[in-house]
Amino acid sequence: MASKNPIKGYIRCHMPDCGAVATVHAVGEHKIVTEGTPPKNKRNTGRLYYNCPCCGFQQGKGESFQQFIQTNMKTDKAELKPLETNDHQGEKRHPVTQDKPVIAPPKPATTEPPKPINTRLAAAKPYFFGLLALITLFFLLNKKGQSANG
Numbered sequence: 025m026a027s028k029n030p031i032k033g034y035i036r037c038h039m040p041d042c043g044a045v046a047t048v049h050a051v052g053e054h055k056i057v058t059e060g061t062p063p064k065n066k067r068n069t070g071r072l073y074y075n076c077p078c079c080g081f082q083q084g085k086g087e088s089f090q091q092f093i094q095t096n097m098k099t100d101k102a103e104l105k106p107l108e109t110n111d112h113q114g115e116k117r118h119p120v121t122q123d124k125p126v127i128a129p130p131k132p133a134t135t136e137p138p139k140p141i142n143t144r145l146a147a148a149k150p151y152f153f154g155l156l157a158l159i160t161l162f163f164l165l166n167k168k169g170q171s172a173n174g
Contacts, residue, residue, distance in 0.1 A: 034097070034098050034104060039076065039079050049074070052069035072094065
């Protein structure tokens, strides 16, 4: 996205595989120039940031980025050095050899019979007995209550 703030200079985008020429701007300059008043959030006013038209990178926060922008910013696009070309194409490349994966030896067959798998009925037995105990308790207490009132 294009910035409303005026262009202060140019810089090469530092993102990998990009290196496009990005525009450098200062936070809040647009409002100062057009209205004559600083923006509401004065904390970042004057801080530099840059917008890359290729990868969309927009950054300027942090002292390390401010230092990077100030040291590498140029006033004209022509002052920026051209991108380095890849001279590595002429080099001989060696194929990558993959190690064979280690195959674990097969486990010997066990003579023990496998443990039975718990079925849903076996898992529900404790809940069933608990419910049965609660129902029995309810009926026993309910009978005692009727005889006392009657």
